Amino acid sequence: MSVNALPESVDELADGLRAADYLPGASAALVAYLALRLGKPVLVEGPAGVGKTELAKALATYLGRELIRLQCYEGLDEAKALYEWNYRKQLLRIQAEADGAGWNEVQDDIFGREFLLARPLLSAISATEPVVLLIDEIDKTDQEFEAMLLELLSDFQVTIPELGRIAASSQPVVVLTSNNSRELTEALKRRCLYLWLDYPSLEHELEIVRLHAPELHETVAAKLVEIVGMVRELDLKKPPSIAESIDWARALLLLGADEINEETFAQTMSVIVKHRTDLEIVAARVGLALAPAAQ
């Protein structure tokens, strides 16, 4: 992995991300650039499947840095995200020292770095080489967890009561993603730059599909993107994401379809629509609007 220096301009970064197979929109490139230059975390919000996580991956590829990912979920706490004392080892140590050693020695000993299990956040800031830290779906955690992140995000340091402060040995690039399923706290937002990613424009999505499925005929790709746009307009339980457009493009390739007509659409629409009631709506509204299959 070659390690790239920080980009000099927004365009340079945009080109770099493109080389990493990620087509950034104008605002995505700009905010990522600001984040790198200012050393601030970025909070990326938007509907599911618009490439929030991919942005972090592409940044890691572009910068040639390791990506450390913390997938958030309900009930995640600091012991799983930050650090934990390796209590089995501590117990062993206490038992091994049971006779002879004085209290103070044992106490000092068992709260040393040797007994610390580094979880993603701690390993991100204690890495010798700078890394990209992805905190995915932060909105799935509770507010307490957010509060715990604050110290890390603003000062890049972690305070462990028994050990003291561990400052970052290298400054990571931090990307937080959120599906906006709950309002994040002001305190967290204040420490981050904010990037809102929405579904891309038709042209932009066409570019993305062409990048990931280059063999697909251009007119088919254009039609595909247009249909996905129409489907997103409908009131669905889950509108198709970019990833699903790409999957659909690949599915059409495999089937060797050279156009999208009523029949191919009916066969393959389950790739982009994944809910029974949604399927009915899409079939009724979009499927019928397409030309029937050629005789």
Added chain:
Amino acid sequence: MTPQSAARGIDARLLELGDELRAEGVAIGTSELLDAFAALAVVDWTAREDFRGALAATLAKSPEDRRIFDLVYDRFFFRAVESAALREGVREWTGNDGGEAALADGPQIDLEELRAQIAQALADFDEARMRDLARLAVAALGRHESSGSGILGVDVQRIRRALGLRSEAQLGAGDPRREGLPRAALLRFEEMLRRELERAQIERTETLTPARPLGELDRALPSGPAADLVAVHRVVAALRRRLASQGGELRGRRRHDHIDIRRTMRASLQTGGVPIVIRQRPRRPRRPELYVLCDVSTSVTSASVFFLSVLHALHDSFRRMRSFVFIERVSEVTDVFARERSFKAVSDAISRDAGVADVSGYTDYGRVWSEFRALVEDDLDPRATVIVLGDARTNGRDPRPAEFAALASRARRMLWLNPEPRLYWNYGDSVIAAYAPFCEVFECWTTRQLEDFVKSLTSAAPA
């Protein structure tokens, strides 16, 4: 520039922008402003979009804030430019410096040609050309009657009609207007026209009209029949997303208290590995059973249908939900929502089939309580939550609070949403005070209030 304003420079301008944003309710702290300055230090100021993007990324940190930011940003810099121009006496329409003035006075602009060009630019959504053409259109049409009507909105529509710009399909093959123009582009173009007209007006009168604060309307629930359905859907979609995780959380947990092994083990470390303190997982909140009663008389129709569709969109979060609409009589509409998915279809079906208006078409709350009680008496679960949406305007009829109290005693929780601002409560024929002792009353006329309400419904344990 006057020496004073030169000394204050861009920094002061940004602080002013921050103040205006705060005035519109965006939470901006000193740290946000510091970030904005830091961000501006590393972007190229000559790139309009970068400048704006850098400010947006540091100042506006939620989709709603971003929307307010966009509106305020446009207004702020437009006014900043115009007030500087006024101070300096810069004029565009003086006529002796060529450019557009010459265009306006010189050979008549070919209107047909202008129409075609504008239509083409709109079809391509070419912002820069749209802006230029808007200036041209104002020059050609805006000043014919020396001052126009003086009301910007009217002038904009007059110019638009004169240009023959419509979003529906038109005749004439080969004309880019034939397919009908993209709505978004048309709206954007109107905005530009408005801006140009405003600019011309400021030049004529040499004063700035006072800044108009963003109406609360921009954020309020749709209330008129003309309310934009797209906006409604957007709100519902956002709400659904936001509450989706909450619903999941409610479903995911087990019913009984569970011992959290890992945290118990950790706690036991303090006592040498002997688990003395037991840590438990938090209890899961209850999913309420819902009865929703909506006033659909003309005074509150759109708010209530909107509210119903929100609740139905969220029905996953509730154990069971039945909805009723009422004016003079009450009628159940749960099925309508199960069948129809579009907001409009629901609204039509309710007004067509529900049969809730009797003779007068005025709300009769007292009668509704009696009928509702008869309808659900046996069904009403003691754990159920009843929500009433209405303005409590009885049109002078008997409110029968005793009936309401009887209902309230059967249900676990009784909630009232009033789509009128608190200011209007108990004025005129509003009798909300008669019911208030038996239920919790919420003011609910903006999306935010609605969201807070739904949140409290699914998360908070009833008192």
